[in-house]
Amino acid sequence: MSCCHNQAPVATIEGAVRIGLIGNPNAGKSTLFNALTGLNAKVGNYPGVTVARYVGTAKVDGREVVIEDLPGTYSLDPISPDEQVVAETLDLDSGERPDGVVVVLDATSLQRSLGLLSHALQLGLPTYAVLTFADELARRQGSIDPAALSEALGIPVLMVTAGHGAQVMDLKRELLDPASWSRPVVTPPITPSAINGWIASVLEAAKHKPAVVDDRTRRIDAVLLHPVLGFIIFLVAMFLFFQTIFTVAAPIQDLIGDGFGALGELVSEHVGIDWLAGLLAGGIIGGVGGVLEFIPQIALLFLLLGLFESTGYMARVAYLMDRLMGKAGLEGRAFIAMLSSLACAVPGIMATRTLPSARDRLATMMTAPLMTCSARLPVYTLLVAMLIPSESRIWIFGTQGVVMFAMYLLGAVGAMAAAWVFKFLLRGKGPALPFYMEMPSYRLPSWREVGRSVWDACWIFLRRVGGIILALSIALWILLSLPVASEDRMTAAGVDIDDEVAVAQYQLDNSIAAGVGKAIQPVFEPLGFDWRITVGLVAAMGAREVFVATMAQVTAAEDEEDPQAELTEMTWLSGPHEGELLFTPGVIAGLLLYFAFALQCTSTVAALKRESGSWKWPAIAFVYMTAMAWIAAFIGKLVVGALVG
Amino acid sequence: MNAMDQRSVVTGLCGRQVEVVDCDNCTIIPLTDLKCGQTARLMGFQNEEDMTVCRRLFDLGFRVGTDIEMVRKAPIGGPITYRVSGAELLLRSTEAQRIMVSVA
Numbered sequence: 001m002s003c004c005h006n007q008a009p010v011a012t013i014e015g016a017v018r019i020g021l022i023g024n025p026n027a028g029k030s031t032l033f034n035a036l037t038g039l040n041a042k043v044g045n046y047p048g049v050t051v052a053r054y055v056g057t058a059k060v061d062g063r064e065v066v067i068e069d070l071p072g073t074y075s076l077d078p079i080s081p082d083e084q085v086v087a088e089t090l091d092l093d094s095g096e097r098p099d100g101v102v103v104v105l106d107a108t109s110l111q112r113s114l115g116l117l118s119h120a121l122q123l124g125l126p127t128y129a130v131l132t133f134a135d136e137l138a139r140r141q142g143s144i145d146p147a148a149l150s151e152a153l154g155i156p157v158l159m160v161t162a163g164h165g166a167q168v169m170d171l172k173r174e175l176l177d178p179a180s181w182s183r184p185v186v187t188p189p190i191t192p193s194a195i196n197g198w199i200a201s202v203l204e205a206a207k208h209k210p211a212v213v214d215d216r217t218r219r220i221d222a223v224l225l226h227p228v229l230g231f232i233i234f235l236v237a238m239f240l241f242f243q244t245i246f247t248v249a250a251p252i253q254d255l256i257g258d259g260f261g262a263l264g265e266l267v268s269e270h271v272g273i274d275w276l277a278g279l280l281a282g283g284i285i286g287g288v289g290g291v292l293e294f295i296p297q298i299a300l301l302f303l304l305l306g307l308f309e310s311t312g313y314m315a316r317v318a319y320l321m322d323r324l325m326g327k328a329g330l331e332g333r334a335f336i337a338m339l340s341s342l343a344c345a346v347p348g349i350m351a352t353r354t355l356p357s358a359r360d361r362l363a364t365m366m367t368a369p370l371m372t373c374s375a376r377l378p379v380y381t382l383l384v385a386m387l388i389p390s391e392s393r394i395w396i397f398g399t400q401g402v403v404m405f406a407m408y409l410l411g412a413v414g415a416m417a418a419a420w421v422f423k424f425l426l427r428g429k430g431p432a433l434p435f436y437m438e439m440p441s442y443r444l445p446s447w448r449e450v451g452r453s454v455w456d457a458c459w460i461f462l463r464r465v466g467g468i469i470l471a472l473s474i475a476l477w478i479l480l481s482l483p484v485a486s487e488d489r490m491t492a493a494g495v496d497i498d499d500e501v502a503v504a505q506y507q508l509d510n511s512i513a514a515g516v517g518k519a520i521q522p523v524f525e526p527l528g529f530d531w532r533i534t535v536g537l538v539a540a541m542g543a544r545e546v547f548v549a550t551m552a553q554v555t556a557a558e559d560e561e562d563p564q565a566e567l568t569e570m571t572w573l574s575g576p577h578e579g580e581l582l583f584t585p586g587v588i589a590g591l592l593l594y595f596a597f598a599l600q601c602t603s604t605v606a607a608l609k610r611e612s613g614s615w616k617w618p619a620i621a622f623v624y625m626t627a628m629a630w631i632a633a634f635i636g637k638l639v640v641g642a643l644v645g
Numbered sequence: 646m647n648a649m650d651q652r653s654v655v656t657g658l659c660g661r662q663v664e665v666v667d668c669d670n671c672t673i674i675p676l677t678d679l680k681c682g683q684t685a686r687l688m689g690f691q692n693e694e695d696m697t698v699c700r701r702l703f704d705l706g707f708r709v710g711t712d713i714e715m716v717r718k719a720p721i722g723g724p725i726t727y728r729v730s731g732a733e734l735l736l737r738s739t740e741a742q743r744i745m746v747s748v749a
Contacts, residue, residue, distance in 0.1 A: 075704035079697055109731035112706035196708050210731055217733075227720040319735060323723040326737075332724070434698045434740045436705055439726060439733040 016057070018066045019175050022086060022120060023104030024113055025072030026440040028132035030054075032104060032160060033069035034448050035168045036175075053085075060172040067175070068098065074112075076119045080356040090123055100126040100178025107137040107144055107159075108211045108441070114199045117153070118188035126178040129157045130171065136441065142211035149206035154184030162446070217312075217441045224316050234320050237313075238339065241304055249343070250374075252296040260289025275484050279474070282481065287473030290543065291466040294346055294603070295458055301340055301347045302457040306450035308336075312440045314354075319439070328416040329423035331355070331435050334364045338415060341371035342408075349607045350457060363422035365611055366621050369604045370418060370597065372411035375544040379595050380407055382548055385564055387588045410596055414628075460610075476542045476602075479513040508550075513538050527594070527633045528587040530572060540600045547595075586641030590633035598629035676727070676736075676744040679715035685746035687711045698740065706730030707744055 023029040037056025054069035070089060071082035078084040089096050103120050105113040121127055131146060150157035156174065160167045174181075188198050224230050264281035271277035308314040318332030325334050333354050341348030348368040355361040372380075384400050384407075392399035484507075487497050495506045508514060517535035524534055532551075539550035551563055570582040599605065599622045608618040673688055687709055690699045706729045707713070714728040724735040 075701065077697075077700055077704070079701060106732075109706070111708075111711070111730035112704075112732060115704055115706070115708075192703055193709065196710060213728070221717070225717060225719075315735075319719060319724060319726070322735075322737070323719060323721060434701055435724070435735075435737045436701070436740065437724075437735040439735060 016064050016066050017100070017176060017178060018068065018098040019178065020089060020098035020101045021067060021069050021104060022090075022101055022116070023072060024074055024106060024109075024116060026438055027072070027104045027106040027113060028162060029072060029104040030069060030449055031162045031446055032130060032132065032168075033067065034446075034452065035160075035162065036067055036172060058172050058175065060169070060176060063176055065172065065175045068096075074116065076116070076123075081358050082356065090120075090125070098125070100128065100175070100181065102128045102130055102175070104130050104132055107131045107134045108140065108142065108214075110144065110203060110208060111199060111210070114202060115195060118195050118198060121155070121184060121188050122190065126181045126183065127155050128174065128178070128181055129153065129155055131157060131159045132162070134159045135161050136214075137211050140211035140214055141209075143207070143209045145207045149202070149208075150182075152202045152205035154182060154186075156181050214441045217439075220442050221316070221439075224313070225319060230316075230320060234317065241339070244300065244304065249296040249300050253293045256293050256296070257289060260285055260292070264289075275481075278481050278484075279477065283474040283477035284470075286477065287470040290473055290603075291462070291470055294344065294461065297344050298347045298350070298461055299454050299458050301343065301351070302454045303450060305336065305340075305351060306453040307445050309354075309453075310443070310445035310450055312442045315437055315439050318437060322435075328419040330360055330364060330419055331357070331437075333437070334360060334419075337364050337368055338371055338412075341368040341373060341415075344373050344375070345369040345371065345601065345604045346461070346607045347457075349604070349611050350461070352611065359423065359426045362612065362617065363419045363426065365608060366422055366617060367415045367418040369599055369601070369608075369621065369625065370411050370415035372408045372596070373544075373601075375601065376407075376411075376595055378545040378548050379540075380404060380592065382551075382564060382567075383588050383592050383595075386568055386583060387585055387592070407592065407596060414597060418624075418628075473542055473602075476513075476539070479516065480508065480511050480539060482512055483510070508535070523630075527590045527630065528582075528584065528637055529591070530582055532570070533582070533587075533591070537594075537598075537600070540595075541602055543603070544595065544600055584641065585644040586637040589640035590637035593632040593636040594629045596629070597625055597632050599625035671747040671749050673745050673747050676713065676715075676741040676746050677725070677738050679713075679746065679748075681715055681718065683748070684712050684714045685748045687713055688745045688747050690743050691745055698743065702740070702744065705734055706732065713744075713746060 021029055021033055033054060033056065036058045056067050056069070058065045058067055068089070070086045073083045073086045075083065076087050076090070078087040088094055089098070090101065091097065101120055101123065103113075103117045105117065117127075117129060129149075131144065131149075134144070137144065146157045146159050158167070158171055158174065160171055189195055224233060264285040267285060268277040268281040271280060305314070308317065314333075314336070317335065320332070321335040322332030325332055325338075334352070336354065337348050337351040339348075340351045345368050348371065349365045352361045352365045352368070355364060381404075384403050388399050388403060390398070390400060394402050490497050490503065490506055493506065495502050497503060514531070514535055517538055518531045520538075521529070521531040521534045524537075529537070536547045536550045540547040548563070551567060567583055568581075572578050572580050572582055605618045605622065608621055609615055612618070674685075675691075676685075679685055687707060689709060690702070708730070711729060715725065716728050716733060717726040719725070722738065724737050725741055726733055726735055727741070728734075
């Protein structure tokens with residue numbers, strides 16, 4: 001990826017003091033950043049990597065300080081892309097090197113956070129220490145003397161409790177002049193054993209009494225992480241999570257879809273020129289609607305993820321699922337992305353940001369699109385209904401439902417297997433990361449942080465993915481609608497120009513897309529797909545569910561939502577199979593399998609491009625998934641064909 | 646765990662030396678052998694072909710001389726929760742096996 005046009009929208013004010021915030025994950029760094037900058041923050045990206053960059057300004061006494069919230073890190077010896085960013089930003093040669101750093105120290109785990117501080121003091125930058133969670137330290141019967149700590153460290157120390165306005169104000173004033181901060185007389189040591197000694201002596205001088213075990217967290221964990229009860233609660237939580245996304249987001253999505261549909265109709269009625277009306281209604285308004293339809297899902301998903309993260313439950317989910325995900329070579333945190341992909345792969349791919357390992361992130365985002373997303377559902381419903389009579393039963397269960405369940409299972413197993421292969425192929429690339437994860441104490445959610453993560457996710461989606469989806473949607477509309485069929489030609493072809501359905505069918509039959517469908521049909525010939533099915537597959541590139549409507553158009557079905565009857569009667573128009581039924585059980589099974597595995601969704605391609613940082617990965621995903629789909633469809637057609645006859 | 650294995654406890658860390666902590670009247674075992682609720686003192690790391698792992702464990706608070714408590718173990722070989730340097734951390738047994746601790 002080129003770095004130049006993808007730079008973050010960084011609020012750079014000439015001459016303003018620049019401060020970098022660093023700290024362990026969960027140390028309260030983001031809460032502090034939000035308190036300092038309020039709404040004056042922007043999210044961007046570091047060039048070339050998918051690490052979100054937060055830069056904001058704090059205003060005090062009419063002056064401004066630029067504050068950068070660096071990703072949470074345990075060490076300045078980086079092993080993940082997030083940590084690389086921290087190390088590079090603070091590096092001597094960095095053009096972005098701040099004028100001073102604020103190290104956020106979690107008062108409840110000072111033994112560890114002082115290790116990062118000792119490292120930070122080696123940088124030679126003015127350094128300020130902020131103690132967070134002092135209230136929790138007190139609740140857990142620990143104590144620390146900030147003044148004595150400051151003296152022992154040789155740098156200024158300030159205690160800041162979240163939501164304490166006066167303390168935040170004091171800190172802002174201090175940040176105005178990093179040059180005035182006191183510097184340590186001696187730099188801390190660098191050898192591990194000497195660091196241990198240094199930390200011990202600093203803590204002793206600061207009259208540190210460590211926090212006792214957090215009883216509240218232990219008691220909650222005894223239930224939530226219980227080998228049996230914990231899993232039951234987890235399954236119920238996941239079920240509700242999934243239900244909420246479907247029951248709350250789906251109606252809003254329908255509203256948006258209907259709204260833009262109505263707007264499109266209004267436009268086509270009032271724009272005289274046919275092709276322009278079509279482009280505006282079908283291409284642009286339809287495309288914008290298609291982009292906005294994702295927003296309810298993304299907002300809700302990130303709201304729920306934010307709540308899980310903010311309360312500390314996310315770490316528990318990863319704990320419970322780690323064993324299962326380990327089978328695919330992934331870790332517990334990848335589960336969330338896979339689960340989200342059941343709704344839609346786009347937010348699922350965005351959710352891989354929580355993974356610290358670049359390899360895991362890649363393996364997860366490359367395979368998450370195999371999970372059965374909601375867009376596959378209408379296609380499956382149609383095809384399964386064509387394949388299996390509704391009265392068919394296996395024991396007490398309807399066979400249709402069983403097949404449907406099997407399709408979901410197939411997607412999940414396929415995703416896990418593919419992830420395993422990717423991890424295998426990517427082995428040795430980059431460092432082997434140890435798996436570790438902190439189990440933070442349970443805390444009340446910070447609504448400000450949750451709100452910000454929802455806002456950021458939606459904003460990034462609109463800015464970076466929305467444009468690509470819109471462009472592809474317009475391109476697809478052009479393919480399906482050009483060349484415009486003139487009335488003379490249609491009359492000559494014997495089409496009744498007053499019959500809207502017939503006109504639409506003629507238009508589609510003679511479109512560029514039909515040409516493409518006919519051109520690539522030989523590829524699908526062995527699967528038993530004729531060019532009309534191929535056109536359906538081309539149209540499904542916009543969104544899978546479009547397949548249903550396109551097939552309805554192709555067959556001029558009366559009910560666009562349910563073209564089952566017409567499809568069942570379709571026959572081959574030409575060639576060796578002329579007159580034979582097109583949708584044999586083998587072909588239907590093949591189509592089902594093709595939809596299960598193929599990467600048809602352009603929005604997913606766009607999200608992959610954006611999150612992986614290059615077109616290479618979406619290209620690989622497209623190739624491997626299409627190949628997998630073709631082979632599965634071929635085998636499915638042979639097997640089902642042989643079984644049913 | 647025989648005497649030879651105990652000698653092979655590697656104490657180098659990312660090129661930075663860790664002094665060997667003397668251990669009389671105590672047994673050195675891998676962290677994975679701790680029982681639930683048991684506390685032990687970290688002595689060093691073994692089989693560290695990969696320095697980054699040990700360096701990271703150090704940064705996570707697994708430091709020589711630190712007390713570690715085994716808090717919880719997920720069923721069927723899942724990750725293990727340890728309390729170290731005031732925080733609870735999850736490790737998989739592959740990583741925990743590298744950490745050698747002494748129990749009195």
